[in-house]
Amino acid sequence: MSLTINALTRGDQGKGVSRRLRRNHKIPAIVYGTDKAPSNITLDIFEITHLLENEESYTSVLDLMVDKKKEAVIIKDLQRHPAKNIVTHVDFLRINLKQAIVTSIPLHFNNEEDNEAIRLGAVLNQFVTSVEVSCLPTDLPHAIDVDISNLAMGEHISLTGLNIPKGVVITALTHGDIEAYDQSVVAVQEPKKMAEIEEEASVVAEDTDDENTENSDTDKDKLDS
Structure with missing residues (x-):
């Protein structure tokens, strides 16, 4: 199913114009790419808000209808x-359906409730929540599923362990030295004991106090000189 968003060409620019648009339930946007000149456009705030309620909108090829x-x-x-969480501006990138694009895809961590180690008190640490991929627009996945049901205590899944759809490439693994870029994505680890947490907090506090004392002594020396 294709997703469509309607827009109108916008001639005027500037903060005043943007404020006026928003008062009329419109928002400014821009579309660029494929060697065409950028075009300033206007979107209906209700239409774009409704579109973005569908998570797949962020990783889908959209039909942008401009005039x-x-x-x-x-x-x-x-x-x-920043306060109202209302969309105030959108950047659209034109694409060629026959050329690969680079974009970020979210990771969905599944079956946590079936993981025995987690049920026994282990902690699931998610180090990466999205990955940058390269693929043809028609191969673009909406998300990459990560099954953690069989992940034992101390085990992890790295980038090379992800189940990547056919035609999709993780860009971090295209730099030649795969081992250097094959970072951990998720791990099941033993929870830290309270004593360890308090010790780490104490070390951080001591380092901060030492830094503040050093800065204070430096400032005093400057005043004395």
Whole structure:
């Protein structure tokens, strides 16, 4: 099922114009890429908000209808109001369906409730929540599933251990030295004891006090000189 978002060409620019648009339930956006000139456009706030309620919108090829002309795009960047979490600006990237694109895909960690070690008190540490991939737009996955049901205490899954769909490549593993870039994604580990946590906190506090004392002595020396 294709996802469609409608837009209108926007001529005026500037903060004043953007504020005026938002008062009328519109938001500014831009579309660029494929060697075409960037185009400033306007979106309906209710339509884009509804579209973004579908998680797949972030990793799907969208049909952007600009003045009734269709372009294939992906969402490249979003800006939101810091307090209201309302979308305030969208960047769309035009794509060529026959050329590979590079984008980030979320990781979905599944079957935690079936992991025996976690049921017995182990901790699941997620080091990576998304990975950058390269693929044709038609091969773009909405997410990469990571099954952790059989992960034992002390075991981990690295980038090379992910089940990647056919036609999709993790960009970090294309630099030649795979071992150097094959980072851990998720691990099942023994929970830290309270004494260890308190000891680490104490070390951090001591380091901070030493740094503050050193800075204070430096400032005093400057005043004395």
